Amino acid sequence: EVQLLESGGGLVPPGGSLRLSCAASGFLFRRFSMAWVRQAPGKGLEWVSGISGSGETTYYAESVKGRFTISRDNTKNTMFLQLNSPRADDTAIYYCARREWIDLGSFLDVWGQGTTVTVSS
Amino acid sequence: EIVLTQSPGTLSLSPGERASLSCRTSQSVSSAFFSWYQQKPGQAPRLLIYGASTRATGIPDRFSGSGSATDFTLTISRLEPEDFAVYYCQLYGKSVMYTFGQGTKLEIK
Numbered sequence: 768e769v770q771l772l773e774s775g776g777g778l779v780p781p782g783g784s785l786r787l788s789c790a791a792s793g794f795l796f797r798r799f800s801m802a803w804v805r806q807a808p809g810k811g812l813e814w815v816s817g818i819s820g821s822g823e824t825t826y827y828a829e830s831v832k833g834r835f836t837i838s839r840d841n842t843k844n845t846m847f848l849q850l851n852s853p854r855a856d857d858t859a860i861y862y863c864a865r866r867e868w869i870d871l872g873s874f875l876d877v878w879g880q881g882t883t884v885t886v887s888s
Numbered sequence: 889e890i891v892l893t894q895s896p897g898t899l900s901l902s903p904g905e906r907a908s909l910s911c912r913t914s915q916s917v918s919s920a921f922f923s924w925y926q927q928k929p930g931q932a933p934r935l936l937i938y939g940a941s942t943r944a945t946g947i948p949d950r951f952s953g954s955g956s957a958t959d960f961t962l963t964i965s966r967l968e969p970e971d972f973a974v975y976y977c978q979l980y981g982k983s984v985m986y987t988f989g990q991g992t993k994l995e996i997k
Contacts, residue, residue, distance in 0.1 A: 802985065804933075812925075812933060812976055814986035826985050862932055872920035872939055873980040878932040 769793035769877050771863050776882030782852050787882055789846040789863030794877075797821070797841040800866040802875060803848050805859035805884075813859075816848060817866065831857075853886045860884075890915050892977055894989035900997040907964040909992045911977035916957045921980040924953055924962045927991075928973045936975075937962065964994075972996050 775787040789801070803815040816837040817826040825837050836849040846863055860883050864875035891914040901907055911924075919940035925933040935944040937953035940960055950965040964971055977989040 804986070811991045812927075812978075812988040814984065814988070817985045828984065867938075869942075870920045870939060872918070872922070873985075874923040874935060874938040874978065875925075875933075875986070876935050876938075876944065878934070880932055 769865075771865065771877055771879035773861065773863050773879045773882035776861065776884045778885045778887060779850070779853055780888045781854055781886055783886075785850045785853065785884060787848040787850065787861055787863075787884070789848075789879055791844045791846070791865075794865070796844040801839065801846050802864050802866055803837065803846075804862045804864055804875070804878075805857075806862070806881075807856070807859045810859075815861070818846065850884065853884070855886050858884060858886045889984055890917065890979060890981060890987060892979055892987055892989035894975075894977055894992045896992060897990075898993045898995060900995050901967055902997045903967050903969055905967050907962075907967055907971075907994060909962040909964075909975050909994070911955075911960045911962070911989050913958045913960075913979060917979055919956050919960075922953075922955070922960055923978045923980075925976045925978060926971075926973050927976065933976065967994075969996075 770792045772790045779785045800819045802817040818837045822839045839846040860881040862881045863879045865877040867876040893912045895910045922940040924937040927933045941953045952963045974991045979987045
């Protein structure tokens with residue numbers, strides 16, 4: 768079964784740091800680019816970051832650029848999101864998702880259950 | 889940056905009725921880049937439609953997607969109780985990898 772499982776969420780003070788993990792199973796992880804999407808309480812979905820299958824290419828939303836770092840370890844089938852200097856508006860459920868491509872278009876076909884990050888002192 | 893606007897914000901219908909959800913983009917886009925997702929309370933989003941009109945694996949055929957350029961529609965032909973949820977449209981882009989609409993809440997009337 769194709770599955771993504773996030774972990775690492777919790778309470779972090781503003782200006783602190785936190786690392787989220789996304790463990791993949793059931794598919795050839797290194798062949799897929801991946802993404803993080805977040806959802807603030809009671810709000811909609813916001814794309815945060817993406818990474819190529821090799822990990823060589825990364826992408827960030829302007830709202831997190833310079834503060835968050837995405838990476839992956841293909842030997843462990845795991846993706847990470849390092850949150851540095853988080854702010855209160857980074858409080859959200861963070862989902863990892865698998866990127867798929869068809870006919871030059873891309874979409875997110877598999878999602879994890881999410882991990883909750885609360886930024887507060 | 890392309891903006892996605894979904895309407896209505898909330899749609900109140902009864903089981904068995906037909907639902908039409910709209911998503912408009914601020915610029916013309918390729919249908920290949922357009923998708924729809926369903927999210928139920930306390931759950932992760934689930935892919936419904938990609939390429940504007942292709943159902944994802946396991947999605948019932950009562951769900952259909954259509955549209956082009958700036959106007960896209962998700963239609964649920966006959967609502968089942970499990971279809972009441974929030975629906976998001978999504979566009980794949982370059983500067984912003986994925987842009988989502990603000991969502992349409994489909995609630996039981």
